[in-house]
Amino acid sequence: MLSIGRHTGWRLLQLRPGCLFLCDLHPHKTLHHNHSRAPKTCHISRRFASGNHHSTSSGRRDGGPNPTHGSANEKSTLNLPQLDVKWRARWKQTGRNTNYYYEPTKFHILVRLSHKAVGGMEQVFVSKEATLPERLVENMYILPMFPYPSGDLHLGHLRVYTISDVLARFRRMQGYRVMHPIGWDAFGLPAENAAIERGIDPATWTKQNIQKMKGQLDAMNGHWDWDREFATCDPTFYKHTQRLFLLLYERGLAYQAEALVNYDPVDKTVLANEQVDSNGKSWRSGAKVEKRMLKQWFFKISEFREELLGDLRLLSKNDAWPERVLAMQKNWIGKSKGAKIKFPVTAFNQQALAEIEVFTTRPDTLFGVQYLALGSTHTIVQELAKSDVELQAFLDTMPALPQDSKIGYLLPHVRATNPMAYEDDVPDATKTSLPIYVAPYVVGDYGDGAVMGVPGHDTRDHAFWKHNRYDEPIRTVISSSPDESTIVEDQPFVHPGHLTSRSGRYAGKTTAEATKKIVELLASKNLGGPADSWRLRDWLVSRQRYWGTPIPIIHCKSCGPVPVPKDQLPVELPPLQDHWVTGKAGNPLEGAHEWINTSCPKCGEAAKRDTDTMDTFVDSSWYFMRYPDARNPDIHFSADAAKQWLPVDIYVGGVEHAILHLLYARFISKFLALTPYWPSGFATGGEPFKTLLAQGMVHGKTYSDPSTGRFLKPTEVSFSKSKPVIIASGKTPDVSFEKMSKSKYNGVDPTACMNKYGADATRAHILFQAPVSEVLEWDEEKIAGVTRWMRRLHNWVYEGYRADDASCFWHGYWFDCRYYLSQSELDLRIIDTPNFASLPKESQHNLLLQRSDLRLQGELWRHVQKTIRNVTASYSNGHSLNTVVSDLMSLTNAIIEFPSPQSNNISGRLLVLHQAMLTLLRLTAPIAPAFSEECWSIMAYCKPPLFDRLKGIISTRSIAPLAPSCLPTSIFENSFPEEDGSYESLAPATQKVSVQVNGKLKCVVEIDKPLAHLEGILLEKWVSKEILSNGEAKGKLINERLDVRNSTKVIVVKKGQLVNFVIGQRQAKKK
C-alpha cells in the first residue's frame, strides 16, 4: 500500500497500535516478541486516563517554562491578548508571517513496511521524502477590498479582513500557494479636506494613517503579503495608472468631451453618474448635485457594455457572485430593446433638412405621438438658443428645476412630422404636424436626449401634456381588449395590448405584431429601425481636485492634447505646502504655475498640463492586477505574473460596492485582457473576480430613550444591574441594532476590543455571530461564549500535555486512527468466533468491555471525520463560516466529555483523543492562529529518546530526515486535516428489535447487530444489555410495575429481531 500525503506536514508513524491489550489477550501471538522493543506503558496523565476534566490535581507543581501560563500551578491561566503578542513576535522572528509561501516541493510518502520476520502482524509506517509533482501546487489569490487609509480600522474592515485571512490561512494549510496581499486606496477627497483643515500636505496625513492602520492589521493576527504592499498615491504606483490612462487614450477609449455633468458644489468637483444617488445627491458630500456644461475626460465603458452585461451569466454560475449584485449590475447597465425613429423637422413651414431621432421601447404607440420633447443639450436646442433669447433664458433656469418638473418651453416656428404621415391610409390626426418642447425631464446627456411624447400611453408624457396642453384631447391608440371596450380616456394605458382604429391599417394587431410591422416599414423608408438603448453612460473620470492621479496630457495650442511621453512618467503632483496652510477651496493645481507650464512634447512650444486628476475609482479599477507583480518598475504587470495569479480567486468586500467599483473593475479588466498585459485573461472573458463574497454590514448596539426616541450616550446608561438603566430617569432604555454612526453613539473600536479579549476571540466572535452575507449585530457581551470555549480547550491541552512531562511518547506524531480502529476491530473478532466461548470468563468480560470502548472511540473518530467534512465545506464555500465555529465547539465538547475507559485499553483511548485534538487544533488554526499555535506547541513537544525506541524497528537512516527538532513546529506548517474515509466504514451496523413482555409488544428499539457467533445465553445477555442501554426502552422495561431483569426466560427470535421477556406475576414487581 502506498499512500501519498500531499503536504510536508506529514509525520506519520504507525506504532503498533493497541499493542498493550493485544499482548495481554493473545499470549500465543508472536507480537510479544516485539513488545520489548516497542514503547512500554506510558506515563499517562491522570486526566487522560480518567477523563475527568474537572480534576485539577494532575497539574504541574513546579511552574512551567512557558511564560504565557504564568505560574499556574494547577490550571492554566489563559491570557489571550498576551498570546497574540507572543506568537506575533515568533512569527516575525521565523519570517513565518511576513511572506512565505507554503512551497511543498518536497513531501513524504508513507510506506507501510511489513515485518514478516516477526509474524507479519506488525506494520510500521515510515515517511520518505519525495518531490511533489508540479501539478499539485496550485495558486490561490484571495483578496479583501483594500481600505481607504482613514487612520482607523473600523469593525466593518475587521470583518472583511478576518474573513479573507481565515480563507487564506485555510488554503495555505491545504497546500495552495496563497497570495493574500493588502494595500491602500490612498487618493481621495477626505485626505485633501483633512489637509486643508490641518494645514498639512495630504501625503503626510495619508502616510501617518497608513502607518497606524498597518499596526492594526497586524494586531488582528492577519497574515499579509507585506512585500506586495502599495499605496495608490505613491508615484511608483500611479505611474502605471497614468500608463493605463494613455493605453486607453491610444485605443480611443479615453476622450475629452463637452458635457452636461454632475457638479458637487460642496466638494467643488464633478461626479460620475454612479456617484449621484437616486435623490440627486453626491455619494460623498451629500450635497444636491448641479448640472453644468464642462469639458471633461471620459472612459468609453459603453464600448464594453455588451460583454459587461452578457458575462454576468458566467458570474452567476455556481453562485460565484451574489444574486443581488448581479441584479444591480444588470439594472445599471440597463439594456432595453426598441427602435430608433426619425421625425422630419420643418421650420417656418419650410421643409427643413433636419431630423430628430428618438429611441422608444414602444414603436406600437407611434400613432399616439402628440409632441416631441428635447433635452437642453440637443443640437437643435443649442442652435436655436443662439437666436432665441427666451430659450436661452429658459435654459439658464433649467439646472435649478427638479428632474420631475413638468415645465416645458415650446419651440416657436418649428414643427415635427410623424414618419407615418407619409403613408396614404393613416388617420388625419397622424398627418398633423407635432409641437416640439424643451423639457427638463428629458435627460440630455452626451448625445441623444429626445423623446416622442405619447400622453395616452406613458405616465410622464401624460403629466407633461396635462400641464402644457390641458385643453387638448389625449389620443388613445392601444387598448387592453381587441374591441376597444376597455378604453379609459383619463389615464394613460402603459401596458401592451391591441392597437385601436386610430392606428390605421394596424388596428386590431397586438403590440408585438404591430411593433414588428411598423419597425420594418420605417426601416424600408430609412426613417428608423430596430435599436437597443442602454442606461450605462461613459465613465466621467476627471476631477477638479488635487489628491488624485494627474491626467498625463499636455495641451498645446497647435497640436491639441498630447500624451506625456512614457519616459516622462510619472507626472508627479507638485508639493503645495502654501496651499494647505492658507486652506483655499477649489483645485490647487490650477494655481501651480511652475507645474502647469511646460513644453509640448510634439512641437516643443509652450504648453500647459491638464489640471484634472483622475477619479479614485480609476485606481481601484486595476489595483488588484498589480499585486502579482507589485515591484515591476516598467510595466503594470508581466503577462507571466498575470497568468499565474489572475483572475482573483476570492474577492471579499462590502455589498455597497456592487455597482461603482465592481463595474469599473470589470471594464478595465476586460480591456486589459485584450492587451499584451493579460493575454491569458481572454479565455475567461477578462472577468477579474471568480468568486465574490459580499459581506453584510456591522450594526452596533444602540440605546435610546423610549419616551423621546433620543439616542443615548454610553455614559447616560448604567450597566451595573442585570438590565441597562437610563441614569437620569431610571427607566429601561430601548435597545436596537443599527448602522454604526457617531450620532447614535453605537460605534465600536475594534482595537480596544482586541486588546481586551485578544484578536483570536474577536475574530471567532465576528464569524460566529452571523453568516458572512448577513448583518452582524455586534454585541460585545456575547464574546464570552467564544472565550469560554477557548479557555476550556486550552485547559484540556495544558493539563494533558505539560511540557515538562513526557507522559505521551507520541508527542508531535501522527498516527493513523483509522488503521488503529480497524485493526483493533479485527483483533477483537475473536468475540465473533466459537473460540470465544472457550475463553475463561474473565477474558470474555474484558473483551466485551474493550469492544464497548472501541465503539466509543469509533464514535468519537466519526465525529472528528464529520467535523473535518463540514468544516472543510464551510471554509471552501466561504459563506457559512459561522457554522465552522459551532462545529469546532461541538467537537471540543465531545473530546472533553469523552467517557472514562471501561477496560484497561488506555493507550487506545489516548491515541484517539490525541489525534482528535491535533485535528481539532488544525481545524481551528485559520480562525484563531495564535491560540492554536499555543495549544499546538504544548502538544508538539518532543522527547529525543523516542528515536532510541524506534531504532530497533526501522533503520535510523529512514527516520533521520524526519527527526523533529525539540523545538515545536508551527501549526501552519502542518496540513489541513483530510477525511480518512472512516466515517462510513466505522458506521455502527444496527438493527431494529421488537421488544415484548409476556408476548405483548412494549417497544421497538434500534441496537447494534449482534455478532455472528453469539448464541444461547450469550446472545440473550448481549441483546438484553443493548436494549436496556437505550434510555427510552429502559424506562418502559424497568419501572415501578415491571423489571425485566427479573425475567424467568428471555426468548430471542431471528438473531435478535424479536425478544420476548417472560416474567412471572410475582417477579414482575420491582424488588
Ligand SMILES: [Zn+2]
Ligand atoms: Zn505642440
